Amino acid sequence: MKEMTGLERCQAVLNKETPDRVPVVPQTFMFAAETAGFRIGDMNKDGRLMAESHRISQDKYGYDGCVIDIDDASLAEACGATVIFDNPDEPALVDEHNPLVTDLRQFSDMEFPDPLKDGRLPAWLEATERLIADIGDRVFVMGRSDQGPFDLLCLLRGTQNLMMELITEEPEVIWKALDWCREANLRFAKAQKDAGAHATSIGDSYAGPNLISPEMFREFALEHEITLCKQVQDYGIPWSLHICGNTNEIIEDMVSTGASILEVDWQVDMKKASEIVDGRAVLMGNIDPSDPLVYGTPEAVDLKAKAIIEATGGKHLFLSSGCAMGRRTPEDNMRAMINAAKKYGTFDN
Amino acid sequence: MQQKSMAHSTIKIIGGFLGSGKTTYLNRILSQAVPDAGIALVINEFGSVALDGDLIIHEQYSMMEITGGCLCCSLKADLITGISDIIKNEAPRIIYIEATGLAVPDEMRKTLEKHFSEEDGVTVDPVTVTVDCLQYKKMKGKLRIYDSQFEGSPGIKLTKTDIYPEDLIEEVNNHIRSSHKDIKIVRPAAGRFLFNSTLNNQNNETGHKDNIQTITLDREQAQKVKKDRIQAFCRDHSDKIIRMKGLIKNSEIWEDVQFDGENFFSSELKKDYGGECKMVLFTSDENRDEIAQKLQRYF
Numbered sequence: 157m158k159e160m161t162g163l164e165r166c167q168a169v170l171n172k173e174t175p176d177r178v179p180v181v182p183q184t185f186m187f188a189a190e191t192a193g194f195r196i197g198d199m200n201k202d203g204r205l206m207a208e209s210h211r212i213s214q215d216k217y218g219y220d221g222c223v224i225d226i227d228d229a230s231l232a233e234a235c236g237a238t239v240i241f242d243n244p245d246e247p248a249l250v251d252e253h254n255p256l257v258t259d260l261r262q263f264s265d266m267e268f269p270d271p272l273k274d275g276r277l278p279a280w281l282e283a284t285e286r287l288i289a290d291i292g293d294r295v296f297v298m299g300r301s302d303q304g305p306f307d308l309l310c311l312l313r314g315t316q317n318l319m320m321e322l323i324t325e326e327p328e329v330i331w332k333a334l335d336w337c338r339e340a341n342l343r344f345a346k347a348q349k350d351a352g353a354h355a356t357s358i359g360d361s362y363a364g365p366n367l368i369s370p371e372m373f374r375e376f377a378l379e380h381e382i383t384l385c386k387q388v389q390d391y392g393i394p395w396s397l398h399i400c401g402n403t404n405e406i407i408e409d410m411v412s413t414g415a416s417i418l419e420v421d422w423q424v425d426m427k428k429a430s431e432i433v434d435g436r437a438v439l440m441g442n443i444d445p446s447d448p449l450v451y452g453t454p455e456a457v458d459l460k461a462k463a464i465i466e467a468t469g470g471k472h473l474f475l476s477s478g479c480a481m482g483r484r485t486p487e488d489n490m491r492a493m494i495n496a497a498k499k500y501g502t503f504d505n
Numbered sequence: 506m507q508q509k510s511m512a513h514s515t516i517k518i519i520g521g522f523l524g525s526g527k528t529t530y531l532n533r534i535l536s537q538a539v540p541d542a543g544i545a546l547v548i549n550e551f552g553s554v555a556l557d558g559d560l561i562i563h564e565q566y567s568m569m570e571i572t573g574g575c576l577c578c579s580l581k582a583d584l585i586t587g588i589s590d591i592i593k594n595e596a597p598r599i600i601y602i603e604a605t606g607l608a609v610p611d612e613m614r615k616t617l618e619k620h621f622s623e624e625d626g627v628t629v630d631p632v633t634v635t636v637d638c639l640q641y642k643k644m645k646g647k648l649r650i651y652d653s654q655f656e657g658s659p660g661i662k663l664t665k666t667d668i669y670p671e672d673l674i675e676e677v678n679n680h681i682r683s684s685h686k687d688i689k690i691v692r693p694a695a696g697r698f699l700f701n702s703t704l705n706n707q708n709n710e711t712g713h714k715d716n717i718q719t720i721t722l723d724r725e726q727a728q729k730v731k732k733d734r735i736q737a738f739c740r741d742h743s744d745k746i747i748r749m750k751g752l753i754k755n756s757e758i759w760e761d762v763q764f765d766g767e768n769f770f771s772s773e774l775k776k777d778y779g780g781e782c783k784m785v786l787f788t789s790d791e792n793r794d795e796i797a798q799k800l801q802r803y804f
Contacts, residue, residue, distance in 0.1 A: 238723075253785055254721035258793060314719075315607060316523040323647050367607065367650040446582040451620065482582040 157503065162220030163354065166296035169438055169472060170355075170394055170416055178465055178501030180494050181221030181296060181440060181474040182481055183419075186247070187490070188213035188222075190483040197244025200226045203282025210283070211290050219494055221296035221474065224283050226276070228359065231302035232256070232311040234275030235266070235340055245483075255314035260321065260329045263336040271347035280344075281351040288352035298396065299353030301345035301388075304360030305380040308337040315362065322372060330376060338380045342387050349393040355417065356388060357396030366401035370409070378409055385413045396440065400479040407432045422478035427467035440474040443493060450482045454492035461496030470501045512596035515628045516588065516617055519603050520610025521635035522644065522651050526664030527603050530635050534601070543598030545569075545591050549584065549605045567595055584613070585620050592627065607650060610634060611657030632659035638669050638677040645680075655684070718793035720786045720800060722751075727782035731755060732762060732771055735784075738803060739764040745792035751784030 157176045160168065168175040185206075189196055192209040199205035210222040227247030233239040238251040257263065271277040284299035291297075303311060310318050313333070321330065341358060348356040362368075363377035381397060388395040396417035397410055403420055407429050410418050418437045420429060422444035433439055442464060443449055448456035461475060475497050481490075521527045531546070538544055545567045569587050584602075591600060604610050610632040621627035634654050644651040655661075661681055666674050722730070730753045739746055749764035762784075763770045788796050 251721065253719055255719075258718055259790075319523070319648055319650070320643070323643060365649060366609065366653070367648075369649045372649070446585065446616075447619070450582045451585065484582065484586065 161294040163292070163294050163296045165220050166354070166474065169474065172435065172472070174503050176503065178470045178473050178475050178497045179220035179296070180497045181223065181298070181476050182219055182490070182493065183223045183225070183445075183477050183479060184210070184213055184219075184481050185223065185225040186483040187481040187485050191216060195244045196226070196247055197241060200241070200248055201276050201279055203279035204286060206279065206283035207286035207290065210287055214291060214295055217490055217494060221298060222287060222291075223357075224280060224287065224297065224299045224353070225302075225480070226280065226283075228303055228307070229311070230276045230280060231269070231308055231341065231344055234269035234271070234277045234344075235308070235312055236269075237312055250311040252311065252314040252316070255317060256312045257333075260313060260325060260333040263333045266336065268336075268340050268343060271344045277344060277347070281347055284348055284351040284353045288354075292352060292354070296354050297352070298355045298357055299348035299351060300357050300359070300398075301341050301348055302359070304341060304358035304363070304377075304397075305334045305337040305384065306360050306363035306377040307358075308341060309333055310362045312337070319367070322368065322376065327375065334376060334380045338384050342384055345384070345388045345393070345395070346391050349388075349391055353393065355394040355396055357398055357417065357419065358384070359398040359400075361398065361400045364399040364401045364403050365405050370405045373406055374409060378413070381413045381415075385415050389414065389416065398479075404428065411436050417474065419476070420478065424478075425467075426464050430468040430472070433472065435472050438472050438474055439468060440476045442476070442478040445477045445479050445481050445485075449477055449485050449489050449493070452489065454486075454488045457489045457492035458496050458499075461493050462500045465496070465500045470503070473501075475501065512598070513626045513628070514592050514597055514600055515630055516600045516602065516621065517630045518610050518614055518617075518632045519601060519635065520608065520613070520632050520654055520659065521604075521606060521664075522637075522640060522654055523606030525606065525635045525637045525640060525654075526662075527606070527635050529664060530633075530662055531601060531603055543596075545595055545597035545600045547584070547587060547591070547600060547602040549603060549608065567591065567597070581616055585616070588617070588621070592621075609650075609653040609656055610659060611653075614657065632657060633662055634659040635662050635664045636677070636681065637665055638663060638673050639665075641677050641681075642673070658684075718788050718790055720788065720793065720797050722784040722800070724781050724783075726800075727751065727753065727784045730782065730784055732760060734803070735762065736764075736769045736771075738800075739769055742796060742799070745788055745796055746786055747789065748787040749784065751782070753782050753784065 160176045162179060165175040165177065165179040166181065169179060186196065188209040189199060191213040194205055194209050199209060206224065206226060210224065214222055229239045229248045229250045232250045235256060237256040238254055240249045240251050269275065269277065271281060284297065287297050345356045360377060360381060363373050385395045394416035396419055397413055397415040398419035399410065400421040402423035403410065404424055411433050415437055417440050418433065420439060420441040422442050424442050426439065426442060429439055443457065443460050448460055464475060465473065475493065519527050519531055547569050569591065588600060591597060604613055614629055614632050617629045621629060646652065663674065663678065730751065732753065732755055739749055746764060751762050753760055753762055758773055760771050760773050786796060
């Protein structure tokens with residue numbers, strides 16, 4: 157088979173066609189910053205530097221897709237939340253001690269953020285535009301729309317407060333607040349499509365089984381993810397759902413959102429997940445970003461990548477880290493992940 | 506892992522859900538430690554201002570804060586790297602880790618056990634989890650991350666026991682005992698860091714309002730806070746302020762100031778703190794707006 161570009165490879169998998177090999181789409185915003193010699197704090201308001209970090213890192217390692225992200229606080233900030241930028245080496249954080257809303261009913265009077273104007277969302281979009289212009293003809297570019305409805309609500313209300321209110325507040329009030337957060341995210345997701353992104357995604361990890369039960373996930377988070385997915389994909393861009401942590405219990409629910417891509421973390425059993433998903437979505441994952449990617453050897457990374465490819469048959473798969481790669485990931489470990497796709501993930505058609 | 510020093514370090518993880526009293530418990534341990542005890546602290550706060558880290562009694566302890574990053578992944582790498590650095594550079598006798606209330610403490614223990622061993626001169630102790638009785642009654646069995654605090658049968662420390670009715674404490678005690686053998690009841694020193702019993706007068710039968718609100722001063726406001734005035738403000742509104750904690754600087758002296766709903770405490774930091782002034786007040790739902798407005802006038 158003729159060698160494909162990274163973009164062709166990823167699009168073939170998304171189109172349920174057979175690529176020349178398994179594509180590698182690592183989640184690299186911190187690693188890319190380190191590779192480019194930038195500090196997160198110096199680039200988290202600068203779309204040009206964000207794009208440049210990905211361009212330099214992708215050029216050095218030759219992976220197939222870039223995931224644009226800079227922290228979990230940007231959409232919340234655009235909604236009006238206070239954000240803390242006190243550590244230039246780490247992603248910014250939402251000040252949850254001082255939440256934007258003190259009552260979930262306040263959302264009915266709140267304006268939605270404008271992705272073209274508010275906070276640092278324009279910088280994210282500039283990064284997407286620049287990256288698409290520079291390498292988008294050959295590299296898959298996923299422009300995240302930051303946090304999904306449930307995560308965004310946690311950040312705007314304060315996670316501790318919301319966890320309490322999941323038990324004490326009227327479900328309808330929580331539901332309406334989540335609906336506001338879904339709409340806020342939708343606007344950003346559409347803007348990512350308008351900026352040229354090949355796909356977009358949300359992180360909704362607080363809704364995962366590490367924090368709340370599958371029953372609570374279904375009661376509060378799932379329907380909003382389903383609606384958001386349909387709205388985004390109807391707008392013409394594949395949508396990806398990122399829930400890190402142990403999501404073995406909700407893989408079927410994640411598929412039911414209609415997402416084109418499911419980003420799963422290292423605790424997920426890829427063989428079982430692959431059987432459950434059964435080609436209805438692309439699984440993206442799931443090498444542990446800490447061990448082996450930061451602390452293991454290249455041989456350990458190779459073994460894990462091989463196991464993932466064998467567990468899934470290499471089908472409907474973006475080989476990736478389970479979540480965001482650490483900035484201290486050794487160069488040889490990154491190369492081992494990419495080489496594993498070439499060694500074990502080729503298809504002879 | 507290879508260590509330069511052969512000194513032995515013991516890692517002790519303190520877990521517990523958000524607001525369960527981990528910082529109180531850690532401060533209690535530190536206040537009883539002898540000078541030069543060889544203690545290092547790792548404070549893992551998630552998604553919040555690192556105020557609790559600042560409030561740790563830390564005159565004679567090294568302290569590292571881990572914030573940011575994803576709960577399940579990059580944070581783990583930061584934790585391992587941070588502890589490796591502490592052991593290499595300081596060879597402390599004990600490393601206390603205050604885990605974020607949204608972490609699973611036993612998962613943290615397993616991660617550390619995988620990376621640090623007796624051969625390296627490191628022991629990872631069983632986890633201790635702090636439990637607020639009222640929170641336990643509200644959340645046990647209802648919220649996954651709350652239940653996850655009890656994974657791996659940790660040692661349990663009940664906190665805030667001086668403000669809850671005995672029957673509530675006994676009920677929770679018995680409930681936990683049914684699944685955990687080594688329960689110990691901690692009765693913290695009265696006053697400091699605790700919700701005050703005035704709550705019992707104004708709220709429901711179990712002692713707390715469902716929602717406690719926070720009012721956080723911004724940096725500019727916190728810089729203007731004078732100890733005498735904030736003490737008077739807290740005293741004048743003691744029926745509405747449940748708790749206040751802050752770090753302020755008056756006349757070039759840093760002070761840790763606290764109000765527990767009844768009493769005001771302040772203590773001078775022996776070292777120059779070197780950070781920013783911070784202050785947060787806790788009120789009930791119904792009083793938040795009033796206190797926030799009065800604070801605006803205060804500034």
